[in-house]
Amino acid sequence: MTTQQLTTQIHSKKSFLCIGLDVDLTKIPQHLLVSEDPIFEFNKAIIDATHDLCVSYKPNTAFYEAYGIKGWQSLQKTINYINSNYPEIFTIADAKRGDIGNTSSMYAKAFFEDLNFDSVTVAPYMGKDSVEPFLAFENKHTIMLALTSNEGAFDFQTKNIDGQELYKVVLETSKSWKNAENLMYVVGATKAEYFTEIRKIVPNSFLLVPGVGAQGGSLADVCKYGMSDNVGLLINSSRGIIYASNGTDFAEKARTEALKLQQEMAEILG
Amino acid sequence: MTTQQLTTQIHSKKSFLCIGLDVDLTKIPQHLLVSEDPIFEFNKAIIDATHDLCVSYKPNTAFYEAYGIKGWQSLQKTINYINSNYPEIFTIADAKRGDIGNTSSMYAKAFFEDLNFDSVTVAPYMGKDSVEPFLAFENKHTIMLALTSNEGAFDFQTKNIDGQELYKVVLETSKSWKNAENLMYVVGATKAEYFTEIRKIVPNSFLLVPGVGAQGGSLADVCKYGMSDNVGLLINSSRGIIYASNGTDFAEKARTEALKLQQEMAEILG
DSSP states (O other): OOOOHHHHHHHTTOEEEEEOOOOOOTOGGGGGGSOOOHHHHHHHHHHHHHHHSSEEEEEEEHHTTTTTTHHHHHHHHHHHHHHOOOTSOOOOOEEEOOOOOOHHHHHHIIIIISSSOOOEEOOOOOOOHHHHHHHHSSTOOEEEEEOOTTTTTTHHTTTTTEEEEEEHHHHHHTTTSSTGGGGGEEOOGGGHHHHHHHHHHHSOOOEEEEOSSTTOBBBHHHHHHOOOOOEEEEEEEEEHHHTOOOOTTTHHHHHHHHHHHHHHHHHHHH | HHHHHHHHHHHHHHOOOOOOOOOOOSSSSSGGGSSSHHHHHHHHHHHHHTTTTOEEEEEBHHHHHTTTHHHHHHHHHHHHHHHHHHSSEEEEEEEEOOOOOHHHHHHIIIIIISSOOOOOEEEOOOOOHHHHHHHHHHHOOEEEEEOOOOTTHHHHHHHTTTTTEHHHHHHHHTTTTTTTTGEEEEEEGGGGTHHHHHHHHHHSEEEEEBHHHHHHTTTHHHHHHBBTTTEEEEEEEEEHHTTTSSTHHHHHHHHHHHHHHHHHHHHOOO
């Protein structure tokens, strides 16, 4: 998928919502546990109930790997279900990968070719040659961690390097990498005022923004400081939507929560 | 496994060799491709031929994920084979994971519980709360990236923060984390002179050292500057051993290469 197609979808659905599929068997409705693949059944119901309100789904690979081969099967069925039924959706493998070149190539193959995701999240610590193998894939996107929404973000990401914080050095440096136009960035919503500075460095890049909702960030503030001419934002919500209810009405309640965010977004885009 | 057990194994085998199982179907002997699970058959032969010469095996998860569910099955069979047949071996899931707290807990569950590895590699960029969930597992070890062996290491890891390079800040900061005694660190062999500085910060921690062999580092130099009282080194070699031959003699040739390194190590251990 191209970023132009993503922007078109955003305008057509009046939404830049990404729904995080962080599916934990201890949190999903108990009546699903009798099915052969509860994680997939849960995802399928959530996706069917919300696909017109969001532009992206983001399965978090940890939640699938924790269940071993069965989990990996649930992940594969989930991405296949989205690609077959809702091909307009921008899919994100939230995997936070990154390794030396030949290894990163294998991760890129895993997520872009074997699973056929549109994008994957990566960590920047190992630098240019750990990210460029992902960037080599045409019409695939590499979403690199810049400033995350957790407390630990302040351990290293905001430390000062010659007058500039590390996350800004990461943003600035990555712009010179080969096929940098395939980069997007993770920027946490809990620090909305940072978006002004970030937009000075990457004015048009898409930013994947976790931390609205469960982690306390404000949608209006993020949009005020972070929106670009092509929208340039994907706002993620996971737990606030998918665990809105743990009864038999979970999909309906997830839709209600997604609708609230979509309506706020429609107003902002309006 | 405790670090004491690891050190005991090192002295008993006169080896601190770790063999990286980065298995690429395009590089293994062609005659294996007819078997049902060529990756596992390859690993099994390598392991049977080298287990007395090394103290650790390190499957790189990317090379398994690239083959989807079949790859994950090969990984599971490999770790089960090692744990069942050679329980003294220290196993490393080279996964370079790291995410917000509840996600890191799921990764820890995946590698420590579901797959039953002794250790997993993690990336430090997201800070304390992204690593501590791994550290909470007793007698399991978390091997955090400090200074890697690739070119991109110089993009961020060696950048100066208030007079100290980022990788040193990472080492120093991590010492105050909860259960920090379960930390080990990745330090690339291509910069042996750095080990003196690193040992001032983490005098006794185990260091996993890639970059000897294919990436050009010198074993003697690493040991000269990096060895601690409890040895404290795991020297990894992947391609130099496992791809020593791509004929039917691949396991035998792998043993020859592993033996060369083990003999050098025996001499150093005196």
